[in-house]
Every structure is written in structure tokens, then in C-alpha cells.
Amino acid sequence: MTGGGVGVVRDLRALGSVTRLLILSGFAFNLGFFLVLPYLAEHLGGALGLAAWLVGLVLGLRTFSQQGLFVVGGALTDRYGARRVMLAGCALRIAGFGWLGFAHSTWSVIGSVLLVGFAAALYAPALETEIARQAVRHEQTDKVARTRTLGLFLMGGQAGALIGPIAGTALLAGGFRAACLAGAVVFAVILVALHRLLPAPEPRTAPEPVTPSTSARSGVGELLRNRRFLALCLAYGSYLLAYNQLYLALPMELERTTGSQVALGWMLALSSLMVVLGQLPLSGRVAGAMSHAAAVRWGLLLITGAFTAAGALPPLAGGLLPSLVFVVLLTVGQMLVIPGVRAWLPDLADDRRLGLYTGALSSVSGVVVLLGSAPTGALLDTGGGLSWFALAAVPLIGLSLVPRHRD
Known part of the structure; x- marks a missing residue:
């Protein structure tokens, strides 16, 4: 299969209607998300006049209500499908975005943002x-490698992330x-x-011989005893x-080497x-060519190289060279790690x-x-190439934690 547009269409056709719908849903999810969220901080601090600490709190609550509650959405998925x-x-995200568009008071904003985040924690x-x-x-x-299917899914999501902010900028002409x-x-x-x-x-052919609460507890206990899965999580x-x-080190590096963050968006x-x-x-x-474990390891190794290169390269090309190499290597590493982890996960868990x-x-x-965010932020305050070399230890530690692959 080729990597061009014709190859993508051919792959989508080969995967069937359900998988195509899921891939398009991933695209649309990110499209809708990035229509709004990149401009939330400016809206809160500008139009609503919230203090900077309160803006940070609202953004943090949104992240917690989403990322922190993913395990709840996952458990509900096992229970209800x-x-x-x-x-x-989807229904909660519609309500959340509608509420956020009309929210003016602090508590109304917090409530709508929490609803938006929890909707994603379900979806x-x-x-x-x-x-x-x-x-x-x-x-x-169909003999289609699972990493290829998951690669299409990741590609669709990134397409939504790419188009969403552009469309959002155009829509902002009509207001937040x-x-x-x-x-x-x-x-x-x-x-x-x-x-x-x-x-x-x-429908299930026979009911499970345990209550939902007992089933959930046994599932969590099984998860906590799964050392290979927990190592992969870390x-x-x-x-x-x-x-x-x-979003943290790159803006600071651009500011240091070029005097501005103009190139960040690009x-x-x-x-x-x-x-x-x-x-x-x-x-x-x-x-x-390689197992899921090998793909994850190679991805983390490339990310380690991204930080090392950012600290070692001279600020050529108007000061952009270290940042550019960092972005390229980090992104290639991402393209190996995410499909590798997602493809490996079904082998580590009971269906x-x-x-x-x-x-x-x-x-x-x-x-x-x-x-890890606060320590890395403090490390970046020291400035210079040494902070990049120290940050290279983060993916390197992850590399050492990747469990061995088992067929």
C-alpha cells in the first residue's frame, strides 16, 4: 500500500465501514476540539477578564476531568459497550460547548469546562x-497489520488537529x-x-456470574498485578x-535563539x-519489520536523540536549526510510539x-x-543546552522500562 492519497483511500476501503467510521470519528473529534480549545485561554483572560492564576486553574481542571478520568470511561466501556x-x-460535549459559549461567570465557566473534559473522558x-x-x-x-490500521487512525486525528485551529481562527471573527x-x-x-x-x-450469550462491582474490583486488581502493562504505562x-x-521547552528555546515565538505555530x-x-x-x-516492543523502543530512542540534538546543535538558520531538528525527530518518534503501544495493548489485556x-x-x-511537569519546568529555567541533555533522560528512562515482547 502506498502512502499517497490513493493509497489512503485504498486502505480505508479495505478496512470496512465500521473502521472507516471510527477513523472519521477520530478526525471529527479533534476537529471539533481544536475549533475551540486553543483559544480558550485568550477568551478567559481577555473577554471575561479572569486572573492569570484562575485561567491556569480552569485549564488544569479541564485536563484533569479529561485525562485523569479516562480510566472511568474505559471501565464504563467494558460495562456498557x-x-x-x-x-x-458526544451528547455531553455538545452540551458542554453550548454552555461554554454562553458562560460568563467563573463558576459557569468551570462547570462547562469540566463537562467538556468529562465528555472526552467518556468518548x-x-x-x-x-x-x-x-x-x-x-x-x-484481512491480514492487515494492526499498526497500519492504528496508523490511519492516528493520521486522521492529526488531520483534525491540523485543520481545527485554522478553522477556529476563521470562526473567531464571529466571536468565541x-x-x-x-x-x-x-x-x-x-x-x-x-x-x-x-x-x-x-448480546452476551450468558450473564457473567459476578456483580458489576465485583467485576470492576477484580478487573482493577488484575490490572494492578499486570507488571508488563504497568511498565508500558510508565x-x-x-x-x-x-x-x-x-508546548513548554520549544517556545522557550525559540525565544532564546530567535528572540520571539513567531515560528512556534509553524x-x-x-x-x-x-x-x-x-x-x-x-x-x-x-x-x-519489527515487533510492537521494538517500535516503541526505537521511537523513544529517536525522542532521546531529539533532545540531545537540540542541546548540541549550533543555532544556525536564524536560530531555528536546533528547534527544527527537535520537532522532526520528536514527531517521527511519536509516529512509532503511539501505534506501537496501541497495537500492543490488546495482547496485554483480557478482551x-x-x-x-x-x-x-x-x-x-x-x-x-x-x-514530572514541575521538575522539567524548573530544569528549563536554568536555560542553555545542559537542560536539553538532562531532559533527554526522560525518554531514555522510558526506554529502559519497555517490557519484552511476547508473541
């Missing part, structure tokens, strides 16, 4: 669980409320499409902490564009618990990011 949880997430784990199941099914029945309502419309379209086109799960957390430096757009254009051909090459494991992966790694 991906379709129901995704529909509930995203359910979507990721179902696309992982479909990827395994295609691998078994217009962007919020447009985001709500996007999720309304997803809701209708999923309700009409996503098949309901097949390794993935090191990747997320490293990737977050696109750098972030380059990262998204690389995923959109390069994910499918890279996934195709990796699928038959009945796949939602719980999918949500726990995001929640545990989110805790790693939360705990």
Missing part, C-alpha cells in the same frame, strides 16, 4: 478501545461563541453518524512528558503535517477488560506527566 459510551460522550477511551478491537480483527481476518457553537455542531454530526451507522454490540508516560515539551503545524503525510507509509514499513486497560494507560501516563 463502546457505542453507548461514545454516544454519551476517547471508548473510541480507542473499539478501534483497537477492529485493528486486531482486520489483522486476523461562534467557535463553540460550531464545535457543538461537529459533535452533533458525530452523534447522528454513530447512532445510525455504528452497529450495536452483540514508558508511555515518559513519552507523553517528553512530547509535552513541544513548528506545530509541521509536526501535524508530518503525521498526516508520513504515518501510513511509516506504519507500513514498521509492520513487517473483556480492554476498555479499562485503555483508559488506565492514559490515566497512569497522565499522572506521570503531572508529577
